[in-house]
Amino acid sequence: MIHAPGPMKLARLLRLRRHLAGLGLVVTAALASACNGCRTTTTPQAAASVEAEAPTVRLYVISNLAGALEPCGCTEDQLGGIDKLAAFVKGERKKAPASLLVAAGPTLFMNPQLDEVQATQDKWKAEAIATSLRDLGLLAWTPGANDWAAGAAELASLVEASGARLLAANLQGETAGATATALREVGGVKVGVVGVTLPLVAGAPPSGVQVEDAAAAFRRGIEELEAQGAQILVGAVAMPRGEALRIAELVPKLHVLVVGKPSEAGDANDEPAMPMLVGNTLVVQTSNHLQTVGIVDFHVKNGVFEFADASNVAKLDQLASLDKRIAELSTRIATWEREGKVSPADLEARKADLTKLKAERDQLASPPQPPSGSYLRFRLEEVRKKHG
Numbered sequence: 001m002i003h004a005p006g007p008m009k010l011a012r013l014l015r016l017r018r019h020l021a022g023l024g025l026v027v028t029a030a031l032a033s034a035c036n037g038c039r040t041t042t043t044p045q046a047a048a049s050v051e052a053e054a055p056t057v058r059l060y061v062i063s064n065l066a067g068a069l070e071p072c073g074c075t076e077d078q079l080g081g082i083d084k085l086a087a088f089v090k091g092e093r094k095k096a097p098a099s100l101l102v103a104a105g106p107t108l109f110m111n112p113q114l115d116e117v118q119a120t121q122d123k124w125k126a127e128a129i130a131t132s133l134r135d136l137g138l139l140a141w142t143p144g145a146n147d148w149a150a151g152a153a154e155l156a157s158l159v160e161a162s163g164a165r166l167l168a169a170n171l172q173g174e175t176a177g178a179t180a181t182a183l184r185e186v187g188g189v190k191v192g193v194v195g196v197t198l199p200l201v202a203g204a205p206p207s208g209v210q211v212e213d214a215a216a217a218f219r220r221g222i223e224e225l226e227a228q229g230a231q232i233l234v235g236a237v238a239m240p241r242g243e244a245l246r247i248a249e250l251v252p253k254l255h256v257l258v259v260g261k262p263s264e265a266g267d268a269n270d271e272p273a274m275p276m277l278v279g280n281t282l283v284v285q286t287s288n289h290l291q292t293v294g295i296v297d298f299h300v301k302n303g304v305f306e307f308a309d310a311s312n313v314a315k316l317d318q319l320a321s322l323d324k325r326i327a328e329l330s331t332r333i334a335t336w337e338r339e340g341k342v343s344p345a346d347l348e349a350r351k352a353d354l355t356k357l358k359a360e361r362d363q364l365a366s367p368p369q370p371p372s373g374s375y376l377r378f379r380l381e382e383v384r385k386k387h388g
Helices: 007-022 082-091 119-135 152-162 214-227 241-250 313-339 344-365
Strands: 057-063 099-104 138-142 171-173 181-186 189-197 209-211 232-238 256-260 276-278 281-284 292-299 375-382
Touching (some): 057 256, 082 119, 099 181, 099 189, 099 256, 119 152, 138 189, 181 214, 189 214, 232 241, 241 256, 241 276, 241 281, 276 313, 281 292, 281 375, 313 344
Parallel strands (some): 057 099, 189 232, 232 256
Antiparallel strands (some): 057 292, 276 281, 292 375
16 A cells, blocks of 8 residues: 655655656656556567668657556666656657657556545646656547546546647547547658547446447548648557557558557556557557657658658567577576586587577567668667666
8 A cells, every 4th residue: 555655755756856857847746656566577679770860750659657657666777767768758859859759548547446545646646647748748648447537527637737639539428628639740740640449447438438439430530630631640549459450450541550458457567569560550569657668760751651661570579489499598508507417519509509599580680771762660668767
């Protein structure tokens, strides 16, 4: 159970506030941190960039932040922390001056219902998250059921504090002013986002909310953005992954689909889902509680908005398989060397196998040269202490 902060906790939170303020963020002082578990996530990575050319537009993406302002600090260098994300984004501004942020899934609260004992504290945290996301350049987010935890009126207030659009094209009723789409021009490019959500807990939506057909609403949103001249089309959905992939199949014009959960509960951490291509649509889903942030760099050439993949996303499954085989064989070799029960000839043969696997992995992971036309690159960045 988390109680109101005592003197030592408050001092640490005040330091966090000063640090965020130094990065251009404003945060309520009397916050309490969420303990989001020990962070040891291994993230699948697309190949690193082979050139230093600034992207025309950079898109930062977050899935299922779920009320995680900072990690609990119970181990060294845990993943997470909105201050660390802010430091990372600030450090990247020279490399990617034209950028924006899109989120999907539960964002403001850790659970779909507030605990009576810590409800006030959780609302303070949500307020801090909202104002921090404003300064991080949040364009829009598609909510999960958790975002209604304090009621539609409180959600509407937090949306205003975030400066972002709440996207839920398929909802009616107490939607906290949600709209279907958001459009922003950045780097001379019009970026449009459409969002749909299935914010269900035990099959039921938040009180006063009616859920309509998500796919039909999504298509209408795309038509609306095209009518407004959107050049890069982004989807943000809060729904089971299988249904999200169906959306990508139904709307081939989409450039990126950001996937979040319909709801989240507790402080357990998820592994990030493997990025994938559905046709020409890049589907991304980061790990929850701000352990990772996804980065999509769009390089527009000659005014063409059809993007080739220049980040080996299609090969990530093969890379993950090779990584697993390398790790398993490395462990066996270390055990054999320690126990001394395997003949030297067999041991050398297995070491040779390991060398071949590593070479195969290095060759597969080598980043391709940038295409001659427009292209995009994706990578998943761990949010760590090293960022500041």
